[in-house]
Amino acid sequence: MRAPSFRCTDAEKGNNLILHYYSEREGLQDIVIGIIKTVAQQIHGTEIEMKVIQPKSEECDHIKFLIEEKESEEEAFYEDLDGFEENGTQETRISPYTFCKAFPFHLMFDKDLMLTQCGNAIYRVLPQVCIGIQSHDRCPF
Structure with a gap:
């Protein structure tokens, strides 16, 4: 038996990927979809959609x-904040979701130095530090 091989390339739109699956065995694409979805969910905490865009042919x-990564409830919540206007002006800023993805080890404090947000990596390692913070402020994705 020859083991299958995989390689990824960037899709043309968004953060999507194209997975190239090479195998001499036929009919296993549904198993591949199940395995990749499970790995994305259990290891990376990400829900994905996956579909065949080109079957094996001559x-x-x-x-x-x-x-394609599914949009989570947290993403939708934070994307709603993207257009937030302060003092009547539209400021250019990254979304809180993007910030949390980029900085998983961050801590955010208010003016009284009370912890108001912690990154998901800190929450996983030190959940006791983030006690009392609302669940959507912990960046749990």
Whole structure:
């Protein structure tokens, strides 16, 4: 038996990926979809959609899957804040969701030095530090 091989390329739109699946065995694409979805959810805490965009054929010696990250409730919550206007002016800023993804080890304090937000990496390692913070302020994604 020859083991299958995989490689990823960037999709043309967004943060999506194209997974290229090479195998001599036929009919295993549904198993691949299940394994990749489970790994994304259990290891990375990410829900994904995955579909075949090009089956194996005479023109293509492998199967291509499109992998799209599902928008979580937290993302939708933070994306609603993206257009937040302060003092009547629209400020250019990154979304809180993007900030949390970029800085998983951050701590945020208010003017009284009370902890108001912690990154997901800190929450996983030291959950007792983040006690009392609202769940959507912990960046748990």
